[in-house]
Amino acid sequence: MWPSLASTVTPLVPPPRPIPGSYGLPLVGPLKDRLDYFWLQGPETFFRSRMASHRSTVFRTNMPPTFPFFINVDPRVVAVLDTSSFAALFDPSLVDKRNVLIGHYMPSLAFTGDTRVVVYLDTSEPTHAKVKSFCLDLLRRSSRVWVREFLSNFRAMLDGIESDLLSGKSSSGFLVALQKCIFAFLSKSIVGADPAADPRVGEFGHILLDKWLALQLLPTIKVGAIPQPLEELLLHSFAFPFALVSGDYRKLYDFVEKQGQEVVRMAQDEYGLKKEEAIHNILFVLGFNAFGGFSVFFPSLITTIGRDKSGLRSKLKEEVRRVMKSRGDGSEMGFEAVKEMELVRSTVYEVLRLNPPVPLQYGRARRDFVLRSHDTAFQVSKGELLCGYQPLAMRDPEVFENPETFVGTRFMGNSGKELLKYLYWSNGPETGKPTADNKQCAAKDYVVETACLMVAELFNRYDEFECDDNAMSITKLEKKGIL
């Protein structure tokens, strides 16, 4: 017997169901969630355990920072933890990104000279398009010196590590040297200025930025460096005042104003920005987006490769050497060369998948809408804050096979490239393009190319390198052809 028509037609769109989870009692619920997030569970278990108990990748929860002194913030969010629901955060017609860079909490505007810099602007605000276009142009122009400056600073850093190891040390910590390298290369590329030209910034520019970043971000980050309950009481209970770093910020501001006159003038003449607005934006892009982003991403890239026990390093070396050889004697390392290195690129993508440098993304519902996870639809109301936790969305088993495992070749070949539309580290799919009309990272392609360049340079220069399993340090560097 033929089945009836009604039984064969399955509705394409399931009716929305209520979002599971609750915010608990006033004060008690937010406090419990805060303690779970920072202390009792940590961010990953916090999201994982709620996902399991609600049997849903979309649920309600509170996000810190919360009470006692954050009395003006509303910690209620809708968590989105699968690739489908997470994608709502990239749709400017669905979410408003005004002031939600790090969630419901926003550091005092004093940290950015009383200017709402581009990352805090929503696409519906006319200034967003103006400043984002300026940033995209700034990057295009900087590309002339970007590769040269990155390589020369990275090589200087490696020279230092080599001499540490040659002098008999069993390991060489690389974090400080790497941050110096990042700050110097970005200043030259983005601001057009050498930090050494300004003695007030000079050697210690990276430390000035670290302090400025830390005071803005500490209330939202599990640090783990001091015992509980001290961390809760001292780091997560109040907003830090800008006064603690106002002198440092002034030095950086003066550096951009004096040494970066050309780019500041470009922002004024070609994009209609006021001088102060231009300098605060350049400083934020340099210090928060670029320096902050690379300072998180590069250490995880270096240690993931340097600690690998699966033979990845010898395959990377083989590819880098083969490509460089095929390009002919004396060929230069650069963006053109790394375009041909498929395993290097796939490895970079895989590190970005498993350790997305910016783990949380937020957006406020612009209107009532239906949010879709892979198999369920949920009704979201206007004004609700969506909170995407990337480390779990990037391990979505519906999309990624063996999602918890590092697979260096994952993004290779046609099927691997198909997965790029689900790689979200840049606040948008890897197949997307940052424009003035969206909120995707302006430097999406520069970040990936520079990371490929770093890996390629390492294997072009060394036969082997290894990292300590527990520390940010290099324990072995064998120069090409020496042993």
Ligand code: HEM
């Ligand atoms: C590893 C390094 C980097 C990472 C991980 C990173 C990541 C991100 C993310 C996740 C966002 C979106 C934030 C949000 O709205 O939720 C973003 C935005 C942005 N990034 Fe990056 N970024 C990096 C490097 C850079 C660099 C080098 C630049 C420029 C020189 C840059 C410029 C920007 C700008 C201007 C925005 C704001 C986009 C907008 O408001 O439309 N980023 N970045």
